[in-house]
Amino acid sequence: xxxxxxxxxxxxxxxxxxxxxxxxxxxxxxxxxxxxxxxxxxxxxxxxxxxxxxxxxxxxxxxxxxxxxxxxxxxxxxxxxxxxxxxxxxxxxxxxxxxxxxxxxxxxxxxxxxxxxxxxxxxxxxxxxxxxxxxxxxxxxxxxxxxxxxxxxxxxxxxxxxxxxxxxxxxxxxxxxxxxxxxxxxxxxxxxxxxxxxxxxxxxxxxxxxxxxxxx
Numbered sequence: 130x131x132x133x134x135x136x137x138x139x140x141x142x143x144x145x146x147x148x149x150x151x152x153x154x155x156x157x158x159x160x161x162x163x164x165x166x167x168x169x170x171x172x173x174x175x176x177x178x179x180x181x182x183x184x185x186x187x188x189x190x191x192x193x194x195x196x197x198x199x200x201x202x203x204x205x206x207x208x209x210x211x212x213x214x215x216x217x218x219x220x221x222x223x224x225x226x227x228x229x230x231x232x233x234x235x236x237x238x239x240x241x242x243x244x245x246x247x248x249x250x251x252x253x254x255x256x257x258x259x260x261x262x263x264x265x266x267x268x269x270x271x272x273x274x275x276x277x278x279x280x281x282x283x284x285x286x287x288x289x290x291x292x293x294x295x296x297x298x299x300x301x302x303x304x305x306x307x308x309x310x311x312x313x314x315x316x317x318x319x320x321x322x323x324x325x326x327x328x329x330x331x332x333x334x335x336x337x338x339x340x341x342x343x344x345x
Contacts, residue, residue: 131309131342133285134226135276136257137294138237138244139174140316142219142335145239145247146171148205148212153185156201160193162186172317175296177238177269178202202240210247216315218336223256226339232283234259236275236292236302241265259283270298273306280308291329293338300326311338 139145153170157163165185173181178201179194188194226233234257235244241262248255259282266275280290292303295316300323303310309329314320323331332338339345 131289131291133232133283133290135234135236135279135290135292137299138235138239140295141293141313143213143215145213148209149174151208152201152204155204156197157186159200160197175298209243210250213247215251216335220252220256222335222339227256232285233257234279234283236261236279238263238269271301271305273302276302276306297322313338
């Protein structure tokens with residue numbers, strides 16, 4: 130049924146929460162805001178950095194948010210890739226798909242260059258065909274523009290695409306794009322919460338999801 134698999138990145142393919150927590154705590158401290166507990170910060174993963182700042186400290190001034198984002202990105206350049214760990218057998222799952230001739234892409238709010246850096250530090254060969262990151266789109270998920278751009282880049286048909294993610298934002302993105310969704314419960318969204326959205330399959334990991342879809 131599927132010949133194209135497109136993935137979210139954070140908490141779908143890898144656990145980047147340690148680096149994200151470091152960056153938010155550093156930025157909030159630099160700007161004099163109270164630092165919330167780890168779970169509150171964790172629950173913003175999947176939002177854009179700008180949206181997360183509004184949730185975490187109530188800031189809405191666009192210029193202040195821009196300054197805070199610059200601080201966040203500078204810290205992330207130092208700590209993010211080395212504090213990101215791919216889930217067990219996630220890289221092998223991507224490599225399996227490509228070895229069998231499937232098209233593989235990533236659509237994420239995370240910067241593309243950061244995703245590339247993470248892959249380069251942890252694997253020999255790039256295991257995906259195309260990456261669309263936060264700097265590549267004007268409007269972020271759940272707007273489907275990034276996902277639709279990826280489908281076009283890969284030369285795929287919507288009915289043959291499975292978009293895989295860890296959050297309700299990803300599920301809504303798939304629905305908005307008109308493609309099937311595969312969910313993993315490695316992120317902030319539970320199985321029960323996924324039931325509010327259309328999905329093809331939900332699993333506890335990328336490895337098990339891909340094996341189930343492929344019939345392995």
